[in-house]
Amino acid sequence: MAVLAVIDYGMGNLRSVVNALSRVAPAGDRIVVTSSPQAVLSADRIVFPGQGAARDCMHEIAAHELTEVVKTVAGQRPFLGICMGMQVLLEHSEENGGIQLLGLFPGTVRYFGVSPRDSRTGERLKIPHMGWNQVRQARAHPLWSGIPDLSRFYFVHSYYAAPADPGIVAGTAEYGIDFCAALACDNIFAIQCHPEKSAEAGLRLLHNFARWNGEPQTT
């Protein structure tokens, strides 16, 4: 029986994440929503969600004394970052006039722009990038198992992760530009969209995570 910890650092509502995980996790697994460093450190799998502004997120992570805890578990066991929980893994964000992030991966988080345009059609794009967009799987990964390439997931964000190392990009989406919609490195997988709100494709990704051993290769 495994314990799956959803880290609660006060940034937004976690019920949807828990609802979706409860639906797909193996019977007998326990899902705990916690801000306790001890509970996070003792869990088998970690989900690191997040929404809202980068500054508030970083502030709350620190206020809950979770900065080092997150860095520790992210180096050890199956770890899933969702939305802002993906962005804060990078070094720096343009949001809120410039914010230092956790710095697990080199790279920055950038703004889509005030009124970006589609590079092909010239159509003006709305910000936030909100709705169902296709995710192109950049490479095979256990968390993509059973999810057709170019499946649509639900996004809502105005900033996107731009990791310095293209080797960690696990999926891309297109919104004016091609951006990193998912990244993967060792036991870490992080995704910009909301799998908990992405119907079958999202539930499948969470199903895969709840069974992932943390190995980056499909066996």
Place this chain on the structure above:
Amino acid sequence: MPLAKRIIPCLDVDNGRVVKGVRFVDIRDAGDPVEVARRYGEQGADEITFLDITASSDERETMAHVVEAVAAQVFIPLTVGGGIRTLEDIRRILNAGADKVAINSAAVARPEFVREAAERFGNQCIVVAIDAKRVSAPGEPLRWEIFTHGGRRPTGIDAIEWAVRMAEYGAGELLVTSMDRDGTREGFDLELMCTVSEAVPVPLIASGGVGNLNHLAEGITRGHADAVLAASIFHFGEHTVGEAKERLAAEGIEVRW
């Protein structure tokens, strides 16, 4: 492979029951929000909006229970509107499992509420609902005004200026309803939708007047809406969400299957 345009069925909820849609074919689950939401989810709805039409505050709790029950079974975005007046109202509905709240009269009464809500919860979950009515005489340049209380009370506020202001205050999305068209089944007020959409940087959900599937497509192609909301064409069993998507796709509109 651009972003898909969204189709959003809207359910009016009164005292925990869906009140439109009394003519469902399968009468057993008529009015049960969970059943209705699940059916729309299965049909491929991109989001679902619940409009709480109950006026009294103790019914807020009932709405929270409805959202809880739906969110446990339907894994697509849920928006709740109607009677959202305080940050506590928002917190309760989001904690119940909603992804966004739609604020209408409370924004008109005190626009700063939108700013406070966006700062507290993030603009991704703040939808400002705008009920607009044409006030320009024939031949004059088009002008729309904001109405509250279900379209009964004029405010003197220009709808386009209001839309721009609400986006500046932190609305992540606007839900614009034409009071002239709502319930008429004559189609969206396309000029209103197009004018708002061009004026704001945030996504626009068009609402009010859908009577057939062509109207949905027009809302996107001519109204420049990012999402289209409809109630009766889905509730009365005339069309499924899937049929709506087929029509949109036939018009060359990107949809999610």
